[in-house]
Amino acid sequence: MKKNKWKKILSLFLAFYISMSAFPVLVAGKGDEPENLYALSAALIDGESGRVLYEKNGEEKRPMASTTKIMTCILTLESGCLEEIAEASEKAARMPKVHLGASVGEKFYVKDLLYSLMLESHNDSAVILAEHVGGSVEGFAEKMNEKAREIGCEDTWFITPNGLDAKEEREGEEKVHETTAENLAQIMRYCVCLSPAREEFLKITQTPSYRFSDADGKREFSCQNHNAFLSMMEGAISGKTGFTAQAGYCYVGALQRDGKTLIVALLGCGWPNNKGYKWSDTRKLMEYGLNEYSLHSFDEIEFSKCPKEIPVKNAKNKELDKNSKISLVREKGEEKKILLKEGEEIEVSYHGKKKLTAPVKKGEKIGELRYKVDGEVWYTEDILTAEGKKKIDFPWCFEQVVKRYGNVEKN
Structure with missing residues (x-):
């Protein structure tokens, strides 16, 4: 009885193995790539x-x-x-x-x-x-x-x-x-x-x-x-x-x-x-x-992949104790595209400054977005400041002190 049981198990195993061998397309690999080319x-x-x-x-x-x-x-x-x-x-x-x-x-x-x-x-x-x-x-x-x-x-x-x-x-x-x-x-x-x-x-x-x-x-x-x-x-x-x-x-x-x-x-x-x-x-x-x-544009990548604004130290503001930030923009040139196979993706990363020190000019390059496919960079896009910021100086400090002192005297 045991012998018959093992024979059945062996038969089922062989049947499963043969059925799997009959479907090589299910095996991961480069089956989709051109085969049997004549060219060396x-x-x-x-x-x-x-x-x-x-x-x-x-x-x-x-x-x-x-x-x-x-x-x-x-x-x-x-x-x-x-x-x-x-x-x-x-x-x-x-x-x-x-x-x-x-x-x-x-x-x-x-x-x-x-x-x-x-x-x-x-x-x-x-x-x-x-x-x-x-x-x-x-x-x-x-x-x-x-x-x-x-x-x-x-x-x-x-x-x-x-x-x-x-x-x-x-x-x-x-x-x-x-x-x-x-x-x-x-x-x-x-x-x-x-x-x-x-x-x-x-x-x-x-x-x-x-x-x-x-x-x-x-x-x-x-x-x-x-x-x-x-x-x-x-x-x-x-x-x-x-x-x-x-x-x-x-x-x-x-x-x-x-x-x-x-x-x-x-x-x-x-x-x-x-x-x-x-x-x-x-x-x-x-x-x-x-x-x-299929064709993909690098413009498909959202701007959220890099900061929309970054802090600026020593910048003039309306208030002395206000933290200053500056907005950023992408410098878009001619639209660039790339062919991708199903499953391939464009990876984007920001490489640049995380904070600035005034003075900062409008349109100043502070970093770039790098677009990669398979680890290779295919496109870069400059990240620029959307506005300028002036540096804190003595006249500005004096003006702020006067404003504050004046408010204290009134109180």
Whole structure:
């Protein structure tokens, strides 16, 4: 009888174990995140804040191929030389395919070469632009690296303006033309969201086709946009493909929908004959961002998170024994937003003075609100005095004594 009882208990235990194993979705973990990406390195970031929403080996350095050209394009646009004429050098004419086929000494308008650069990814056009804007390829690379540092992309190093695989010696150290998925996404964010030339960048990268001639009108050229992502997803606004033997297929693209700006960067996303891998990964990451994240404003946080007023010592008041306080206000700038996943919250804390000593000026900064997500500060807001307070001085003290003495005499 006991044996039968233990058999029943064991059977119930096994049934319970099997039933639990059949429902892995109930187990806490990262089941919602994109899986089985082809890319060796990938990143999805919030274009509004720059926050990384997803990464796979996102900080791993890899060659970036022709995605390099987004930096070449934005630097040329910001240089303001679109109506100038650039001449093809011998170095430019030697560039391998894919190329425009420019001859030594042939001249072009800079604005036309930008379409050649971004739509057809012509390597010789990149060199012509680099030499015109930077004086030389090396000089232009310095500008590229300077801009990368400015954007905060410390793990990026540019050697060429077109993304061809390259190495060089710098101060006894071998440097490789490379970036990370996270850095590449941040560079694209700069191009489409932050640069003063962002509108021109978007116009060029969204153009389906473009025709132009050399500056002398001797030859005509036709360019077709090879960024299939533009017609793949609603809201796609920009992108750049790339491929070299070392880099594999690479891609960086941007999408705007439902008030969200999402940017995807892929490095090492397959090798021939797997051109389609990058489109599969891009769609998967973009859909993840659209479905799992919602937009939140930092203005949603109540002002109660910091003091509305603080005490002021040695301040002039109507009465000698009255405690003085001063009101505070938030200095609001342009509204800032951030993408958050369900369950994520914005934490806000006040960092500043708890009391003041007169004199105090109106509009004086006495602290700041810090807004954090996952322990990282994404936004700060200055806290200012709403009014001023004068310091107690001898004339004021004398006046108060007279007032008090006068009241005593009357009594």
